[in-house]
Amino acid sequence: MKAEIIFTGTELLLGQIANTHAQYLGERLSALGIETTRQVTVGDDWEGITGALREALGRADLVIITGGLGPTEDDLTMAAVAEVLERPLVLYEQALRRIDEYFAAQGKTTPPNVVKEAYLPEGAKLLPNENGTAPGCLLEDRGKILVVLPGPPRELQPMYEKYVEPRLREKLGNEAGVLYYRVLKLTGISECATQEKLKDLAASSVNPRIGYVVKPGEVHVRISSTASTQDEARLRVEELLKKVEERVKDYVFAYDEEQIEEVVGQLLRDRGFTIGVAESCTGGLLGGRLTNVPGSSDYFLGGVIAYANEVKERVLGVPSEVLRTVGAVSSQTAQAMAEGIKRLLGTTLGVGITGIAGPGGGTPQKPVGLVYIALATPEGTEVKRFEFPGHRAAVRQGAVNGALMMVRRYLEKGI
Amino acid sequence: MKAEIIFTGTELLLGQIANTHAQYLGERLSALGIETTRQVTVGDDWEGITGALREALGRADLVIITGGLGPTEDDLTMAAVAEVLERPLVLYEQALRRIDEYFAAQGKTTPPNVVKEAYLPEGAKLLPNENGTAPGCLLEDRGKILVVLPGPPRELQPMYEKYVEPRLREKLGNEAGVLYYRVLKLTGISECATQEKLKDLAASSVNPRIGYVVKPGEVHVRISSTASTQDEARLRVEELLKKVEERVKDYVFAYDEEQIEEVVGQLLRDRGFTIGVAESCTGGLLGGRLTNVPGSSDYFLGGVIAYANEVKERVLGVPSEVLRTVGAVSSQTAQAMAEGIKRLLGTTLGVGITGIAGPGGGTPQKPVGLVYIALATPEGTEVKRFEFPGHRAAVRQGAVNGALMMVRRYLEKGI
Structure with a gap:
C-alpha cells in the first residue's frame, strides 16, 4: 500500500x-x-x-x-x-x-x-x-x-x-504490499566506506533494497523489502541482512530500535558487573550516555574526565613516561587509563578513551578521528584503534559508540 | 514572487x-x-x-x-x-x-x-x-x-x-520585508510558568509577537517582528525584549545563537581561569558540553563523575557524615563536591552537581527534578537549588545549563 x-x-x-x-x-x-x-x-x-x-x-x-x-x-x-x-x-x-x-x-x-x-x-x-x-x-x-x-x-x-x-x-x-525493514547501526566507518563494502549487494538488489542514514558518529544501514506477506518480506530482508552483516560485522554496535546504552546496562546488570570510565577526548559523554538509562546506578559507579595530561597522570596513574614517549593519544595511554579507573573505583570493568576529536591537532601519523579505546576486564585489557570519520561531534559520538560496542561484545562473548 | x-x-x-x-x-x-x-x-x-x-x-x-x-x-x-x-x-x-x-x-x-x-x-x-x-x-x-x-x-x-x-x-x-528576532534561552523554569509570567505582554502584542519553543532542559522565548526596514523591526523587538527580560532574568542562560559552553569558554580563557567538574546526576554531560568547544583544553582540566556515593566520598572527599545525615542530594554535598574537585585538580573554579533525575527516586521533600549546583571559586562557594521540570533527559540537560549559567554569571559579574 x-x-x-x-x-x-x-x-x-x-x-x-x-x-x-x-x-x-x-x-x-x-x-x-x-x-x-x-x-x-x-x-x-x-x-x-x-x-x-x-x-x-x-x-x-x-x-x-x-x-x-x-x-x-x-x-x-x-x-x-x-x-x-x-x-x-x-x-x-x-x-x-x-x-x-x-x-x-x-x-x-x-x-x-x-x-x-x-x-x-x-x-x-x-x-x-x-x-x-x-x-x-x-x-x-x-x-x-x-x-x-x-x-x-x-x-x-x-x-x-x-x-x-x-x-x-x-x-x-x-x-499485498507489506513493508518490513531492519537497521544495522555502525560506528568507526564512514558512509562512503560502508557503501563501498556493500556496493555489489546494493546494486544487485532492488527488493529488498539497502539505504543509508548518517548521524554524528554512526551510519545506519537499512534493509527494507515490500512483499505480499509479512513473512515473505521478512525472509528477504533477513537473507540480505546476513550477507550485509558478514561484511560490516566489525562495526555493528546496535540493531533496529536498540539503544546501545540500554543493551549494555542490561548485560552488566545480568552479570552483576560494575563499570567505570576514564575519558579524555569524549570529555564525559560516555558517562553521560551510560547514565541516560534510569537505574544505571546499579552498575555505573562513576569515572574520571582526564582531559589534561596531569589528570591522566595524577588521578588515573598513567605513567609520565608513557605520556612523554608515545603521547596521550596512544594504545598505552588508553590501556593505563582503563586499568587506572578500574583500580581507582574498584569496578569489574574499566573503559579508557583517548583520541583527537579535532578540528585541530591532527598530523599524518595521528590524524583527526584517531581514537584508542581500552577495555580493562578481570581477564586482561583489550585496546582497539579507531579512525572515526567526520567533524568533532561525530568523532566524539563515534568514540562513545565504539566504547559501548566493545563492552557489549565482551559481555556477549567474552574478550 | x-x-x-x-x-x-x-x-x-x-x-x-x-x-x-x-x-x-x-x-x-x-x-x-x-x-x-x-x-x-x-x-x-x-x-x-x-x-x-x-x-x-x-x-x-x-x-x-x-x-x-x-x-x-x-x-x-x-x-x-x-x-x-x-x-x-x-x-x-x-x-x-x-x-x-x-x-x-x-x-x-x-x-x-x-x-x-x-x-x-x-x-x-x-x-x-x-x-x-x-x-x-x-x-x-x-x-x-x-x-x-x-x-x-x-x-x-x-x-x-x-x-x-x-x-x-x-x-x-x-x-522585500524584513524579519528581525531575538531569542532568550531559559532554564530551571517550565514552559507553562514562563507563559504565565509573560501572559499580558504576549496578549497585548501582535507585531512584535512572542513565541515559545521547548527543548529538553530549556525554554526559548522568541520575540519577532516584521517591518519595512531592519531598524524599525529591531526597535520593536528590543523594546519588548527589555520587558520580557526583566520578568525572567533569573532563568536566562543564553541569547540568540549563543552556545553557552562557548560563552563560558571564552570568559574562562579571557581571565586565564581553569575549571573542573564533579558530576553526579548529570553523569559527565557537563564535561561533555564544555569539551564540545575546540580548544577547551585551554581551561578545562577534567572532572570526576561521582555517581556512587563511595566515589563522592573517596575521590572527592565529601564527608561521609554529610552523606549519612543530609544525603547525597543536598546543598552540603554539592558544595563538598565542588570544593573537592577544585582541590583535586587545582583549578580556579570547581562545579558540583547532585540531584534526582528521575523517573524514580523522588519524594515529597526531594522531588524528581531537584538539583543542587555548587560553584567553588577563589572567593568562596555558591550553592543554588533548582527544580527542573520534565523527564529525566530534560532534568539532566537543565542541570547542565543551570551550571553553565552560574559559571557565566560569576565570570561576568563576580559571585
Whole structure:
C-alpha cells in the first residue's frame, strides 16, 4: 500500500508552526508497512487543496489529509474532499449532537458557524473527535482510502490511533504490499566506506533494497523489502541482512530500535558487573550516555574526565613516561587509563578513551578521528584503534559508540 | 514572487527524522515577502525527485530543493536538477579544491566517490558549504530561480543566509520585508510558568509577537517582528525584549545563537581561569558540553563523575557524615563536591552537581527534578537549588545549563 499525506494550513507554509504530523504519520504508517511516497503541504486555498487531492488520489492507494476542519471560512478541507470525490456534503446528526453536547458541557450553545463541522461527504465513515469539536472521516472510493483528520496534534493523534490505524490494519490483512525493514547501526566507518563494502549487494538488489542514514558518529544501514506477506518480506530482508552483516560485522554496535546504552546496562546488570570510565577526548559523554538509562546506578559507579595530561597522570596513574614517549593519544595511554579507573573505583570493568576529536591537532601519523579505546576486564585489557570519520561531534559520538560496542561484545562473548 | 520547496529524503517520509527545514525556510521566505505556496517531500528516488521538480518549476517563480547532495548512490538531487533543466553536470574545479582542502585538513585524501559532489549543472552559481563538503548551487533558468541546498541543517542554514537570501533580496528590490528576532534561552523554569509570567505582554502584542519553543532542559522565548526596514523591526523587538527580560532574568542562560559552553569558554580563557567538574546526576554531560568547544583544553582540566556515593566520598572527599545525615542530594554535598574537585585538580573554579533525575527516586521533600549546583571559586562557594521540570533527559540537560549559567554569571559579574 502506497500512501500520500497532504497537510493543509497557510501557517505551515509561513513557518509559523512546525509540522509535527509529518514525522508522526510517516512513522506510524511505516510501522504498519505502508510506504509513504510523498508529503505535500498546501495553504488554505481551494485550488491548492483540490489540486493536491486529485494528484494524490491519482497516484496513491491511501491519502491522508490533515487540517482545515474548523468553523471559519478558511477551513475548506471537507468541502474540497466532497468536490473531488463528487459527493454532496450531508449533515451527520450524530456529529451535530456531539458538538452540541461539547458546548452544553461548557454552559454554552453551539455557535452557528460550528454547525458546519457536522457536514461530511455522503457515505463517509465518521471519526469522532474526543479532544475537540470537528470530527474527521474515512472514505473508501474506487479502491482508494481517503482519511480526513483535524489539524491540532492532540486531536489528530488519538483519532488516528483509535479509529484509522485499526481500519488500515484490517485492510492490510488481506492485501499485498507489506513493508518490513531492519537497521544495522555502525560506528568507526564512514558512509562512503560502508557503501563501498556493500556496493555489489546494493546494486544487485532492488527488493529488498539497502539505504543509508548518517548521524554524528554512526551510519545506519537499512534493509527494507515490500512483499505480499509479512513473512515473505521478512525472509528477504533477513537473507540480505546476513550477507550485509558478514561484511560490516566489525562495526555493528546496535540493531533496529536498540539503544546501545540500554543493551549494555542490561548485560552488566545480568552479570552483576560494575563499570567505570576514564575519558579524555569524549570529555564525559560516555558517562553521560551510560547514565541516560534510569537505574544505571546499579552498575555505573562513576569515572574520571582526564582531559589534561596531569589528570591522566595524577588521578588515573598513567605513567609520565608513557605520556612523554608515545603521547596521550596512544594504545598505552588508553590501556593505563582503563586499568587506572578500574583500580581507582574498584569496578569489574574499566573503559579508557583517548583520541583527537579535532578540528585541530591532527598530523599524518595521528590524524583527526584517531581514537584508542581500552577495555580493562578481570581477564586482561583489550585496546582497539579507531579512525572515526567526520567533524568533532561525530568523532566524539563515534568514540562513545565504539566504547559501548566493545563492552557489549565482551559481555556477549567474552574478550 | 511565489515559491515552492522540495525536501528530498526517504528518512523524512518514514518519519525517522523531523523536517526542520519546512519551518525554517517558510519563515525566512515569508519574512522577505515571498509567498510559499507548496512544500513537497519526496524520497530518494529518481521519478519522485524529477517529477516534483518539473511540477514545481511549472508553477512557481522560485524553487528550493534540499537534501540528496552527498556522495552515495542514494544522493540523486544534483543529477535530477541537471536532467530537468537539460544541462550537463560539469566539474567545478573550485568545489573540488575546497573538498580536497577539507579532507587534507584532517590529514586525509578525498575518497573517490566524494568527487561527485564537485559536479554541478552547467551555468550554476556555486554556493560554498562552510560546514561540510557538498556545495549547493543557484540557477536562473527561463525567468525562474532554482536553489539547491544540502540536507543537514547546520550546512543548509548558513548557506541560505549567506548566499541565497542576499540574492533573493536583490531580485526583490525594495519589495522585500524584513524579519528581525531575538531569542532568550531559559532554564530551571517550565514552559507553562514562563507563559504565565509573560501572559499580558504576549496578549497585548501582535507585531512584535512572542513565541515559545521547548527543548529538553530549556525554554526559548522568541520575540519577532516584521517591518519595512531592519531598524524599525529591531526597535520593536528590543523594546519588548527589555520587558520580557526583566520578568525572567533569573532563568536566562543564553541569547540568540549563543552556545553557552562557548560563552563560558571564552570568559574562562579571557581571565586565564581553569575549571573542573564533579558530576553526579548529570553523569559527565557537563564535561561533555564544555569539551564540545575546540580548544577547551585551554581551561578545562577534567572532572570526576561521582555517581556512587563511595566515589563522592573517596575521590572527592565529601564527608561521609554529610552523606549519612543530609544525603547525597543536598546543598552540603554539592558544595563538598565542588570544593573537592577544585582541590583535586587545582583549578580556579570547581562545579558540583547532585540531584534526582528521575523517573524514580523522588519524594515529597526531594522531588524528581531537584538539583543542587555548587560553584567553588577563589572567593568562596555558591550553592543554588533548582527544580527542573520534565523527564529525566530534560532534568539532566537543565542541570547542565543551570551550571553553565552560574559559571557565566560569576565570570561576568563576580559571585
